[in-house]
Amino acid sequence: MRRVIASNLMSIDGFFEGPRHEIDWFSIEKEFLAYARSLLSSVDTILFGRATWEHMAAYWPTAPADLVANKMNSLHKIVFSNTLTSAAWAHSTIARGDAAAVVARLKSLPGADMVILGSGALASSLLQACLVDQYRVIVNPVILGSGNPLFQNICPRIRMKLTGVRRFSTGVVILSYQPQ
Numbered sequence: 001m002r003r004v005i006a007s008n009l010m011s012i013d014g015f016f017e018g019p020r021h022e023i024d025w026f027s028i029e030k031e032f033l034a035y036a037r038s039l040l041s042s043v044d045t046i047l048f049g050r051a052t053w054e055h056m057a058a059y060w061p062t063a064p065a066d067l068v069a070n071k072m073n074s075l076h077k078i079v080f081s082n083t084l085t086s087a088a089w090a091h092s093t094i095a096r097g098d099a100a101a102v103v104a105r106l107k108s109l110p111g112a113d114m115v116i117l118g119s120g121a122l123a124s125s126l127l128q129a130c131l132v133d134q135y136r137v138i139v140n141p142v143i144l145g146s147g148n149p150l151f152q153n154i155c156p157r158i159r160m161k162l163t164g165v166r167r168f169s170t171g172v173v174i175l176s177y178q179p180q
Contacts, residue, residue: 002107003133004047006116006123007039008150010137015147016120021051025142031168032138033068040071044112047103047126050081052118057089078102080122100129107131124152127179134178135160141171 009026010016017023048056060072077092080099087094095102103126106114116123116132126132137150164176 002109002111003113004103004107004116004126004131005039005043005113005134005136006127006132007136008116008118008120008123008138010139010150011142011144011147012139013143013145014149014151015144016118016150018144018147021148023055025140025144027140027168027170027172029168029170031170032172035138035166035174037067037071039115040068040075042113043075043115045076045078045106045114046072047114047116047119047122048077048079049119049122050079050084052122053077053079053081053084053087053089053092056117057087057092061089078106080119099125100131103129103131120148120150121152123150124154127151127158128154130179132179134163134176137175137177139173139175 008016011025018025056072060069063069073090075091077089078095079087079092080095082096084094099122116126123132127135159180160177161180162175163178166174
């Protein structure tokens with residue numbers, strides 16, 4: 001069965017974006033890009049919420065060509081939205097309705113793993129529905145003070161098991177967890 005991996009950046013104080021949706025605090029450097037290349041080479045589908053998909057669709061089609069840009073543009077992308085009317089970014093499909101039902105069906109199909117990038121509300125809802133097999137929290141060494149929390153509307157408590165720690169020279173740490 002295909003796995004769902006959530007890979008999300010987070011500030012030390014638990015936010016995935018600032019109060020005005022800013023993401024300029026992410027530490028994007030050589031070690032992070034190597035991680036991104038490895039992750040994108042291991043999946044065949046990217047899952048997005050609408051807001052993250054729109055942000056990515058505005059950047060990646062015209063980004064300088066490299067392995068990350070090539071993967072972002074060539075991998076199959078599913079955007080969960082009840083409001084989008086079209087998805088012009090290459091290899092994008094709009095999924096409407098119950099995201100958990102769609103992802104449960106996708107997990108049963110043949111293929112490589114899937115990854116959720118950003119999309120905090122989607123990642124939280126799929127974690128709540130027990131559909132996330134691994135959650136990678138990429139902690140950036142910054143305190144934002146306010147913003148949008150990475151984990152949203154989680155109830156009841158979900159116990160997680162730490163399965164890996166990776167440290168970058170910039171102070172970024174990737175914590176890998178599996179739900180227990």
